[in-house]
Amino acid sequence: MKKLTAVLLALALVLSLAATALAEDPRNITIALWWDIYYDSNDESWEDNEAATGKDTDLMRFDNVKTIEDTYGVTYEFQNLTYAGVQDSVNNSILAGEPDCDVYMVELGWGVPAVMNGYAMDLRDVLDPDDPLLKHEDTVLNYVNLENGAVSLLTVNGAEDQVAATYPLAFNLQMIEEANLEDPRDLAARGEWTWDKFREYCIALTKDNDGDGVTDVYGYGAWITDCLPYWYMSNGTTLASTPKENLSSVEMGETLKFLQDLWLTDKAAYPLPEESGWDVCRYLYRDKKVAFTTTAAWIMANYDDYNWDGKAETTLDFDMVFVDYPIGPHGNADTNATKIAAGSFYIIPVGIENPKLVYDVFRAYQNWYHDDVALRDDPEELEWWYTTTSDKLDLQEWNFEIMKKMGERTVVDFAGTVLESMPLREFINGDYTPAQLQEEYKQVVQDTLDQIFAN
């Protein structure tokens, strides 16, 4: 009897423990951000997202929640903390060693300092050394290279994210043809598209059509703060990516000299206006005042160049074709950065439990298309990006691919914050030599970086 009682007691204990284990709530993985994103474990129907229309991809995104819950035995939840709240939570709770959330959406201005200050998990310590993310080969996620090598600042792969905020070099195809110049795309394909060749083209394309002594067409035209980053990236460098300024580098000096020569010596670039410079320069190509320009899809959409929305009464009667930036003396077509990181990024904070599980769940959420990138990058959903740059299908696809390629090599560069404080127009007009500009403004750049990285 005693034996039976003992067995029954033991059985009761086992059953009790099992019941406790079964009753325990699954881990709820939280993702902090500052706008509402769908879907998570709180959603009960695809209609919870008011923007959804019930198309197949909406249903796939919704069904993915259940798949994740079943696969990983967790629930997950997006938490809109507001923009200020996300910053507060990053700066306070991670520092205190008890992160409020498992994943944080961040912006570069405060995300990079958070990483540099050790608030974010370095995924090299979490993932298998062969994980494709670490080699920038993952289908779903990528990361931004930082000077300390940390794999922390995650980006979400997708054609739209890649093409957004790219500023390709574009040329007027008919002008190139009329000048009997070889198509720059062919030169680029052969590795012959260099600064020297570009300069040669710009000089050849700069023309006084009516012989009145006034230049009617310039080889190149762009607002200097719009274009400068793309030229120094084509020379294999960046300006403000690390805690130490790079204005004083040799590569930057070469870039400055190249551009000053193009404007000042060759007079092959459209003079920078004193007033509303960016406004004027961004649209020179529309009036055929330049052969090459630095542009963006949103610039070409502004005046409905090729009638992307069907509302334009007239469209441009020439083609603008995107091409890689030519390569500078220190540049490398295979490794040059081609896009400055912008938008939102994600970090997994230090101090959370089982970061590998968190990474897997976050990746699985983003991979609602189950590695079928054709679903993710469906051209129908990306139509605007195609139709803004041309009215010809082959050029639409070409231009899109150039933007996409640029988006593949993204770099952090706080150039936007820095360039505004420099007298670049005066420099282009010859008020400073490249060396003078570098010397006088390197400390200004450094001060800005100190502010950013000290936060």
Add this chain to the structure above:
Amino acid sequence: MKKIISWLLVAVLAIGMCSWASAETADALDFEDGNFAFLGVGAAKPNADTATALEIVEYNGSKALKVAAQGIPYVALNIEGLAGDKLADVAAISFDIGVDKAADGKFYAVSGVVYSYTGEAADENKANWSVYMEKKNPRNVKIDFKAAFTAGAGNYVMISREDQAGGEPATFYLDNIKLLDKDGNAIALDTTAVYVAEASERDMSNLVALTNAVEFPDFHKSAGAWAQDGLEMPQEIIDALVPGSVVEVEFASADGSMWIVMPWAAAGWMRVGQGTAAINNSKTIAQIPYEMIEALCGEDKSTWGAMMQCEAASDWEVFAVRVGQRANQIVLKNAVEFPGFAKSAGAWAQDGLEMPQEIIDALVPGSVVEITYASEDGDIWLVMPWAAAGWMRVSQGTATKIGGKAYITYEEIAALCGEDKGTWGAMMQCEGSSAWEVYSVRVGQKAEFFGLTNLVSFPGFAKSAGAWAQDGLEMPQEIIDALVPGSVVTISYESEDGSMWLVMPWAAAGWMRVGNDGTDVANGSIAQVTYEQIAAVCGEDKSTWGAMMQCESASAWTVYSVAVGQAIK
């Protein structure tokens, strides 16, 4: 900014006189005694919800300040009065802050801004606060100020609620407010300090100025939503109701609505101005033009009946009613200050200065002399004693006078002193029929703001951008419908250099700026662009203007709201 500083200087002066005499000090403002006179609702920001309700309530186990508002509340602290002679030591502020759950029972993250105005120029700095998780609600927030406070410079602090993840506008609670020195020690606070509201500032957006205004005696009434109350009109009000006049109602109502009711009109019981009255952005003043009453009650005002009442779609209170002749508000463009023109004299005495070259240069056709003044009987005019045409009084008794300023046009001077300003003589003086004081004189090009009825708000138009950058929205149908000849687009904004205009990027006539060619009327907080200005560059057919309407400025800008109304002319 200058405006803020000026009222704050007045406030600080008043505080200095009244509140430091018998100091009661505390390390923290904990509201346990129910006192919160040291703070108030800030109204300096164009988007401020001046109807914000402040109240001491029990919260989280002690008394706290409850802040409830439908719009953006700004809680302003008289930091100079609180810190007294330790003002320069104030390096940080800390406070406990909590938020209510929404009506659906859920917690939504809420955040806002701590504004600090520091230094001689009262420069604005901002730092965010947030209550971002339910388990950390309420929480303590500590903000380090970026610069030191300066006594007598109109420095102060405001706490706003500006962003939230969902739900209706969140009520929040403040408690245990401390000012800290650089070592984190609490500074002793003088809790007898008094916040002086921005009493001198009237939000005149969308309104006309009133001249010769007659007060409706004892018109202080209140009632519930859709209930009317009022008084029989005395003879002076009936006399003041003439073509070109306006009934002005100072009010508060929960939804910002207000109109008048003429219940005894021969034409029948009439609501006048329901949804169509000119109402300022602060929803504190409504104006009903005479012509609006006439259109409903008939041309013969003797048939309107003697009773005038007020009504709103929510609980309301009316503080004053007056009737006056309307005049467009005047804005000076490219204004030039007359250096040193601060004079005073007795009745019929003149005083002034020789005009410097910049004032002579500014006196051109279309310009106006603006005199900021006070006088016992309200009158002021110019005297040009050295004019070749003889010693001249200009605009005696006839100058346009609006809100402590008198305006005398170039043409009025030229009519008496001659077309050739070289003959006017260099001396410009002021004079009044009673004792007078002139604080400043400016000369600039005259532009006018219209009063606006039938205002239609452009939903969601809150944008900001850098200099020469545009941002905007596609116009909804109600805005397109409101754009008719005689209409005006009004923009509530801030920009560093005060400029603001519209951009119509999709116009068939091409990408168009409207109002940056010298035709703009903007005063740093309100800009108006007329239908006719848009038509002049985009064409008469508004269907060709394109659906997109954007704003732009020559400096970094923020637009708080855009609306279209009909100009009161």
